[in-house]
Structure formats: C-alpha cells, structure tokens
Amino acid sequence: MIAYINNNVNKHNKGDEMKWHIDGGHGWLEVSKAKLVKLGIADKISGYSYQKGSKAYLEEDCDAGIFFEAYFNDSEWYKKEELKKEAQAIEEKIYKGDAPLRNYQSYSNKPDFLTRLTNAQKM
DSSP, X not given: OOOEEETTHHHHSTTOOOEEEEOSSOEEEEEEHHHHHHHTOGGGOOTTSEEETTEEXXXXXXXXXXXXXXXXXXXXXXXXXXXXXXXXXXOEEEOSSOOGGGGSEXXXXXXXXXXXXXXXXXX
C-alpha cells in the first residue's frame, strides 16, 4: 500500500510522525499508541498489527486504513482544499529480509500484563 499525506503533517500535528516499515511480504505503518487512543480507535486495531513500547505498527491491509480514516477526519488542516493538493510520501524503511517488528508483540489495547497472560494461554 502506498499512502500519501500532506507535506505539512508534522508542522500541523506535532508528534504525529509516521513511517512505513516494508519487507518482502508485508508493510506496517508506525504510529504512536497515544494517537490511536486520541483518535478513539485503539480498540479497533487487530492482532495482525504489532506493538513495542509507545509505538504501534499497523498492518497495511486493514488497520492502517482505519487509522488514516480517523486521522484525516480528526485533522482540521487536512480538510482545507489547498492543503489536500500538496502531498508527499510517508517515509519508508525497507528491509531486505523480514522486518524485525515481526518479532514484536501482537497489538492489543489491553494492559501489558493482560496481553502477556493471553499470549501465554495460546501456547
């Protein structure tokens, strides 16, 4: 998935830095977990996405689309026609092998201890 956003995104929405992580099989959009909460979509992200620390890595097929829909609806600056016309690609990190984030914890909006318990029960 190739996504474009206004080149003014970081000027107008400080702290909303995003990056695509892409390997030979898939892609994920890196965003802050705090932004997912602010947008009200933390509970809509699937377990096909990953998390580490304060970051979420949203899988490209569904979760990234959920994020962009909420993000652009929440961004007043994006609604201005003149700004919609100026787009630039989100920074990409391309991996030759598997992206390291494939080894991160599956995304969950539960507290970490509940996520660890759920993952342990799957074994």
